[in-house]
Amino acid sequence: xxxxxxxxxxxxxxxxxxxxxxxxxxxxxxxxxxxxxxxxxxxxxxxxxxxxxxxxxxxxxxxxxxxxxxxxxxxxxxxxxxxxxxxxxxxxxxxxxxxxxxxxxxxxxxxxxxxxxxxxxxxxxxxxxxxxxxxxxxxxxxxxxxxxxxxxxxxxxxxxxxxxxxxxxxxxxxxxxxxxxxxxxxxxxxxxxxxxxxxxxxxxxxxxxxxxxxxxxxxxxxxxxxxxxxxxxxxxxxxxxxxxxxxxxxxxxxxxxxxxxxxxxxxxxxxxxxxxxxxxxxxxxxxxxxxxxxxxxxxxxxxxxxxxxxxxxxxxxxxxxxxxxxxxxxxxxxxxxxxxxxxxxxxxxxxxxxxxxxxxxxxxxxxxxxxxxxxxxxxxxxxxxxxxxxxxxxxxxxxxxxxxxxxxxxxxxxxxxxxxxxxxxxxxxxxxxxxxxxxxxxxxxxxxxxxxxxxxxxxxxxxxxxxxxxxxxxxxxxxxxxxxxxxxxxxxxxxxxxxxxxxxxxxxxxxxxxxxxxxxxxxxxxxxxxxxxxxxxxxxxxxxxxxxxxxxxxxxxxxxxxxxxxxxxxxxxxxxxxxxxxxxxxxxxxxxxxxxxxxxxxxxxxxxxxxxxxxxxxxxxxxxxxxxxxxxxxxxxxxxxxxxxxxxxxxxxxxxxxxxxxxxxx
Amino acid sequence: xxxxxxxxxxxxxxxxxxxxxxxxxxxxxxxxxxxxxxxxxxxxxxxxx
Numbered sequence: 120x121x122x123x124x125x126x127x128x129x130x131x132x133x134x135x136x137x138x139x140x141x142x143x144x145x146x147x148x149x150x151x152x153x154x155x156x157x158x159x160x161x162x163x164x165x166x167x168x169x170x171x172x173x174x175x176x177x178x179x180x181x182x183x184x185x186x187x188x189x190x191x192x193x194x195x196x197x198x199x200x201x202x203x204x205x206x207x208x209x210x211x212x213x214x215x216x217x218x219x220x221x222x223x224x225x226x227x228x229x230x231x232x233x234x235x236x237x238x239x240x241x242x243x244x245x246x247x248x249x250x251x252x253x254x255x256x257x258x259x260x261x262x263x264x265x266x267x268x269x270x271x272x273x274x275x276x277x278x279x280x281x282x283x284x285x286x287x288x289x290x291x292x293x294x295x296x297x298x299x300x301x302x303x304x305x306x307x308x309x310x311x312x313x314x315x316x317x318x319x320x321x322x323x324x325x326x327x328x329x330x331x332x333x334x335x336x337x338x339x340x341x342x343x344x345x346x347x348x349x350x351x352x353x354x355x356x357x358x359x360x361x362x363x364x365x366x367x368x369x370x371x372x373x374x375x376x377x378x379x380x381x382x383x384x385x386x387x388x389x390x391x392x393x394x395x396x397x398x399x400x401x402x403x404x405x406x407x408x409x410x411x412x413x414x415x416x417x418x419x420x421x422x423x424x425x426x427x428x429x430x431x432x433x434x435x436x437x438x439x440x441x442x443x444x445x446x447x448x449x450x451x452x453x454x455x456x457x458x459x460x461x462x463x464x465x466x467x468x469x470x471x472x473x474x475x476x477x478x479x480x481x482x483x484x485x486x487x488x489x490x491x492x493x494x495x496x497x498x499x500x501x502x503x504x505x506x507x508x509x510x511x512x513x514x515x516x517x518x519x520x521x522x523x524x525x526x527x528x529x530x531x532x533x534x535x536x537x538x539x540x541x542x543x544x545x546x547x548x549x550x551x552x553x554x555x556x557x558x559x560x561x562x563x564x565x566x567x568x569x570x571x572x573x574x575x576x577x578x579x580x581x582x583x584x585x586x587x588x589x590x591x592x593x594x595x596x597x598x599x600x601x602x603x604x605x606x607x608x609x610x611x612x613x614x615x616x617x618x619x620x621x622x623x624x625x626x627x628x629x630x631x632x633x634x635x636x637x638x639x640x641x642x643x644x645x646x647x648x649x650x651x652x653x654x655x656x657x658x659x660x661x662x663x664x665x666x667x668x669x670x671x672x673x674x675x676x677x678x679x680x681x682x683x684x685x686x687x688x689x690x691x692x693x694x695x696x697x698x699x700x701x702x703x704x705x706x707x708x709x710x711x712x713x714x715x716x717x718x719x720x721x722x723x724x725x726x727x728x729x730x731x732x733x734x735x736x737x738x739x740x741x742x743x744x745x746x747x748x749x750x751x752x753x754x755x756x757x758x759x760x761x762x763x764x765x766x767x768x769x770x771x772x773x774x775x776x777x778x779x780x781x782x783x784x785x
Numbered sequence: 786x787x788x789x790x791x792x793x794x795x796x797x798x799x800x801x802x803x804x805x806x807x808x809x810x811x812x813x814x815x816x817x818x819x820x821x822x823x824x825x826x827x828x829x830x831x832x833x834x
Contacts, residue, residue, distance in 0.1 A: 261813070302806070302809050302810065302813065303806075305809055305821075306805050306806055306809045309805070309809070309821050309822055309825055310805060310825065312822050313822055313825045313826045313829065316822075316826060317826075317829075599833070599834075602833050603829050603830065603833050606796065606798070606801050606829055606832070606833055607801075607829060609798045609801070610798055610801040610802050610805055610829075613798050613799070613802050614802060614805070614806075617802075
């Protein structure tokens, strides 16, 4: 997909008709749009969401019509809000158009009343004929699924969030989307539904016991569904609260009196996350060590017992065994003693020597005793090593617990200071933040409880499923329904395995690409990994050990950019190779970035600016003038095919008192 | 019934998986939506008679 021309008409602050033509040049693939804070960069980005999906992620999303346009209209007059985008995709030129007509209801009305709306998508075929798609929304979902658009058309906040500690769900979701794994997810979901239908038939044709069992299972499955829905709601609520907290954090950072404290708090919170993670790692290692070597702890009585037996044997003269059984056997076989006397069966000498054979040590007893002795020492050493390891871990854990306590105390201190601040704004924000944080803790607790309930319920359902599987059904129809039900479940399990296999493969592939980009962007010797549980983590080497790195906001931004760039690269490669067609067809997508240089220092601004053109085939960068200074301007101007400026008209400075923005080519 | 007396499907699970994924792929590339559950059900009924 390549963007060509965007035309907006009275959309939000873009008054009248405004056109923007995206760079098509292969070597100069960047379109740069300058705009100061509030000039409409995010609104411009949102115009694409609106055109494609009728969605807006801005305050007052219902306010579509330009305030200036509606203010200057007569009461009853109709105002057209329109967005038209021309783009190429799969060798076809598409034009997508969304239009809404509003009528001004009264003198004070600045939103208008929706009169009609229209949405269409057409393309030019090989013969140059224009063809209109009958189901444009569905067609758009195939060309650019909404989830993918969020990945490639993103604003600064998204880049900052992506590489935070708790974003693994987002990372996993993005990877799944971009690699087309959701076809497998859908298949799993649909097979579950179909399996239920066959199971209903099995119930109807089965005997009383089977009916009761299936009813019980369905009851539990319903409970499970409700619990999972509850969990999803709580998780969404938590996300909402986190967004609120982030928004407050950003506001606090903008306030002079709170900036330093807020930055310190973010640093401490980051450290707390790292500590928590290290504690979890230690606890996991402790569990593993105990299950692997924990038996050393109980070895003492056994070792002491073995020692006692050996001592007694020694006391009885059985150890060391001076005479070997085999040696005595050979004498008896040869009928000759070592002293030269004959050993004839039935004679006294033969009898005496045979008694020696009985008294001689058990076969290999000496070796065993020797082995046991060295093993006892070895166990002793291993036990000591084990205790040492455990005590190191516990010491480490205690150190971390102490540090966490100190971090928590400092965080409380910061919060207390901000709450006492004389500036009403800071105090209010901090109080609001505290309430939101408490709410977040509450959600975390609820999530833990629900997850436990879900786990228990799943175990119960599994048991019933196993019982159901074993029940013999006699009716022919029931047998058939049982086979089909089983087929659904087996196919579902098979696809689940397939999904896991692909997800792992894809994770590794993404990790490699992200790692390459990250190393190119960051000047430190850190590297990026996507962990098995889909956390985007940055590591450094300390001695021979790899250590997770707490990222600054700028470093997080770099990690996120590397992640998005890595996904875009894979999507492009897959699209060109046309491999694994059924699971993932890939695609070429433009990347549109709102404020990508927000928190970067000069060194990294330069590195990102240099690496950016390689991130995707087409790039649109929305920046403020402060982000566009020095090196960035120098490097990117050479790679920019088109340059635009958002000319913002401040209502306070404009005689009409309405804000509006014009898009000007530079 | 003991564990060894499992219900035999008399069909390879891969055949069912392919049929399901084929229907999913069709759904993804057709403009007109179709009832995917019904289609999958029909395909399984065809395979297991």
